Amino acid sequence: MLVLKRRAGETLMLGDSIEIRVLRVDGDSVSIGIVAPQNIAIVRAELLQEIRAETASAAAPARSAIQSLSARLNANAAIQKPEKIS
Amino acid sequence: MTMTDPAQSDFTKLSAVLPRKLHVIGGLPPYAEAVEFDLFLDEQYRPLLSIESTSIDLAYVVVDPTFVFRNYAPVVAAADLQEVGLQPGDERLLLTIVNLSRGVENATTNLAGPLLVNPKTGNAKQIVPSNAQTFSCRQPLLSAVPQETH
Numbered sequence: 180m181l182v183l184k185r186r187a188g189e190t191l192m193l194g195d196s197i198e199i200r201v202l203r204v205d206g207d208s209v210s211i212g213i214v215a216p217q218n219i220a221i222v223r224a225e226l227l228q229e230i231r232a233e234t235a236s237a238a239a240p241a242r243s244a245i246q247s248l249s250a251r252l253n254a255n256a257a258i259q260k261p262e263k264i265s
Numbered sequence: 266m267t268m269t270d271p272a273q274s275d276f277t278k279l280s281a282v283l284p285r286k287l288h289v290i291g292g293l294p295p296y297a298e299a300v301e302f303d304l305f306l307d308e309q310y311r312p313l314l315s316i317e318s319t320s321i322d323l324a325y326v327v328v329d330p331t332f333v334f335r336n337y338a339p340v341v342a343a344a345d346l347q348e349v350g351l352q353p354g355d356e357r358l359l360l361t362i363v364n365l366s367r368g369v370e371n372a373t374t375n376l377a378g379p380l381l382v383n384p385k386t387g388n389a390k391q392i393v394p395s396n397a398q399t400f401s402c403r404q405p406l407l408s409a410v411p412q413e414t415h
Contacts, residue, residue, distance in 0.1 A: 217342065217343055217344060218342070218343070218344035218347075219344075220342060220344065220345075220393065222393045222397070223398075226377065226393065226397060226398070226402075227393065229377070229402045230375065230377055230378035230391070230393065230402055231294045231295055233362070233364060233375050233378070233402040233403060234293050234294065234295070234296075234325075234362055234375065234378065234391070235295050235296070236364060236366045237325055237326070237362045237363065237364035237365070237366065237375070238296070238323055238324065238325060239322075239323070239324055240324070240325070240326050240363070240364075240365040240366070241365070244365040244368075244369050244372075245310055245313055245315070245326055245365070246309070246310060247369045248313065248326075248363070248365060248369050248372050248406070248407075249309070249310045249311060249312070249313050251369065251407055252312060252313070252332070252333065252406065252407070253311065253312075255333075255407065256312075256332070
């Protein structure tokens with residue numbers, strides 16, 4: 180891992196098009212500004228980890244649970260969205 | 266006088282446009298190796314759908330989140346649209362993964378990591394919307410309060 184020291188207000192570049200600026204340092208919290216092309220996804224790593232963990236734990240549900248949840252969702256929908264009469 | 270069930274009507278519409286095979290670009294990490302999925306719609310499990318990998322033993326339940334969360338509006342990056350072959354304004358589908366591992370009562374869906382689907386080609390990708398921080402990875406399904414009434 181490349182380690183660089185930067186102060187508030189200083190920037191670094193990733194390639195030609197991604198600029199990362201240290202905006203503010205407050206104790207153990209750092210505010211970072213990022214300028215990047217629209218096709219570069221910028222995501223907090225912990226959110227990505229959370230999404231992956233959630234995806235992993237959702238695999239292979241039991242058929243009986245699917246049927247039960249389906250029934251509950253339809254019952255909820257019937258209560259929450261009264262049928263239209265035309 | 267006829268009576269219509271909006272939920273059934275939504276599912277019927279979805280069923281008409283959903284491809285039966287998905288090519289999930291990048292897979293569904295941590296199972297990135299599984300990219301080809303069969304999609305199953307079974308009226309008896311409405312509004313739930315299932316996707317099953319054609320290469321490994323892997324299956325998920327997914328749902329059109331707007332069935333429960335009428336105002337769900339993730340902001341999809343142009344790059345993600347492009348990756349599945351869509352242009353801004355094209356018809357797109359979003360499905361979210363349902364997690365039943367904590368039991369039916371505690372069933373949740375992952376609104377922060379939806380599957381973006383190109384309905385014409387079946388190309389799909391799990392995306393992180395630009396406004397993902399406003400959604401939960403574990404949004405309860407059964408305690409959902411309707412955001413729009415009919």
